[in-house]
Amino acid sequence: MGWGSGVGNIAGLAGLVALASAALPAIADDKLPAPCVLEPGPVRTVARVLDGETLVLDDGSGVRLIGALAPRARDAGAQAGAWPPETQAMQTLSNLVLGKRIKLAFGGRQKDRYGRFLAQVFLEANGRSEWVQGTMLAAGQARAYGVPESFACVRELLAHEAEARRKRLGLWSNGVYRPMPAEQPGSLLKQRGKFERVIGTVASIGKTKSTTYLNFGTDWKSDFTVRIGKAVLAANPEFARTLDTLKSKTVVVRGWIERRNGPLIDVADVSQIEIIDGKEDVPAPAGVSAVTVPNDAQPASVPVDPDGAQKLRPDPTEGADPGAVNL
CATH class of the missing domain: 2.40.50.90 (OB fold (Dihydrolipoamide Acetyltransferase, E2P))
Incomplete structure (x- = not known):
């Protein structure tokens, strides 16, 4: 086309x-x-x-x-x-x-x-x-x-x-870009305002009328938490119906570290959550199917012309400059 x-x-x-x-x-x-x-x-x-x-x-x-x-x-x-x-x-x-x-x-x-x-x-x-x-x-x-x-x-x-x-x-x-452990909330808070991948086991799942929380510890006031708004669940009903199965699963969550009591990542799309199958850096991104590459294809090429990028991240941290992800 x-x-x-x-x-x-x-x-x-x-x-x-x-x-x-x-x-x-x-x-x-x-x-x-x-x-x-x-x-x-x-x-x-x-x-x-x-x-x-x-x-x-x-x-x-x-x-x-x-x-x-x-x-x-x-x-x-x-x-x-x-x-x-x-x-x-x-x-x-x-x-x-x-x-x-x-x-x-x-x-x-x-x-x-x-x-x-x-x-x-x-x-x-x-x-x-x-x-x-x-x-x-x-x-x-x-x-x-x-x-x-x-x-x-x-x-x-x-x-x-x-x-x-x-x-x-x-x-x-580079070790700087390896996932940070969810069980070290103090270290995560030091990364406030930065984009990180955080790995940990979901300890419990809490729900309110407007929000679902994935808790990675027993103290929500200090432990790492993932917040999923009702709009995300409404847009992904299949995910919402099976959300409880994430309990006790090891996951990697990506996003910007915020401070809401303890460290928190706000999930705006289910693709921010990956389940790990035992080998940390070989997870399948949520919703990505496995595709085999033809012998003559390059991993990052697009063979034909396209004939599509979609409320933006929370307000930037103090001192953020135009070069940061400050949309």
Whole structure:
């Protein structure tokens, strides 16, 4: 389907290796969400690369690679510009897109508070359309994430990331990016305002009229908790019906650490929760089916043009700058 034909889907983000692990019990293969659908946007040339996820185009507009969170020095408390994963991600992105024509595509909110596009980005090269977020994730140069209004393509994003984790590529070879243990709430609170993956066993599940809580300890005033709003459950009824089965399961939850009594992650999409089958870094992202890669496919390529990214994360922490995930 041609780029100018309105909309099309990228179910063919097929460069996803088969992942042998357990998915959330709520989602069967025959009930997976619809493929990612994107609206085509402008076609421009990349004039500058500001960091591992931010571009400036030849018309002066800025672009954030929504869904691919680049490593930053603050992840490790390092000095700006002196954190190897950060500089490597920027170099990888520069090598990939600088001076080249790209296509933008949208699936939700199109701009952030700074006026930058929030877009999926595709690079035209050698007669093929390459998904830039997929390439960065598959190379271990970014972490997959979503925020309300920007969860389009999240399952494809997670699957590309999972391949890099499996191979321990890029940032995944660095201990800073391993999951933090849920049983250490004091350490988690020190990461307040940062994006983390937290691993732990669900001790109990609490419910109110508006919210469900996954508790990872016996003291909700100090232990790590995951909050799932009723809107998320309403949008995922199968998941909601089997939510109680998560008790005693080991899971990895991704998101920004907040302080609500103890440390908390707010789940805005079920893709933020992964069940572990005994090998920590080989989990199947919630709702991602296993897909076998054809012999001639590359893990992060998009073979055809797309013809879809979707209330954003909580207010940024004090002192957050435009380079942080501050949408």
